[in-house]
Amino acid sequence: DAGVTQSPTHLIKTRGQQVTLRCSPKSGHDTVSWYQQALGQGPQFIFQYYEEEERQRGNFPDRFSGHQFPNYSSELNVNALLLGDSALYLCASLPSGSYYEQYFGPGTRLTVT
C-alpha cells in the first residue's frame, strides 16, 4: 500500500517565477492538506482540499493556490515566488470522516534564489 507521494523531491526556482508541486494521497484517502515547513520551524497549514474544493485555508496569500483532481491527487501552485517561499512543502492525506489522523508525504524542498 503506497503512502503519500510527492513530486518533485527538490526544486530550484528564481524570484518571480511560478511553481507547481504535486501530491498523491494514500490509498483510500480523499482529503489532502498542504503545509509549509520553513527551516527550523514546524509545519504551517496552507489549505485543505476535499471533493475538488478548497475546504479550509490558513494564513497564506492568494499567491498560493491549489487544485484537487477527481482521483484525489492535488497540486499546490505558488505564483510570483519570493525568497521567503523557500521551504519544505508537505502534503498530508486523510480519509473522509476522519478529522484527526493525517499521513504525511516526504515533502518537496523548494529553494528560491
Next chain:
Amino acid sequence: AQSVSQHNHHVILSEAASLELGCNYSYGGTVNLFWYVQYPGQHLQLLLKYFSGDPLVKGIKGFEAEFIKSKFSFNLRKPSVQWSDTAEYFCAVNAAGSQGNLIFGKGTKLSVKP
C-alpha cells in the same frame, strides 16, 4: 489565536536516559493532541494521539504522553531513550471539528549519544 509552544529547541541525552519534552497549547475549547516524529531523511510520522478518555496515551516505540487539561499541556515521555530515537519531535493540536487543520509547535531536536 491558537498556538503550540515546545519548550526545548535541542535536547541532548545519553542512551538509557529518560526523556520528557514539554508542549503547551493555547486554545480554550476541546482539542485533539498529537506528537509527530521526523527521523533524519524521513517524513513526519505519528507517534501518538489524544482525542478523549484516558489522559495518559501510549504510542509507538515506547513513547507516552500525558494530557493535563488544567495546564494546557501534552508532554512526551520515554523512560529510556535509544540512539535510534535521534530525531525531531513536533507537538501538534487541532480543535475538535476543525477538519484536520493541524497547528504545530516549532519542534524539539533530540540527539541521543551512544
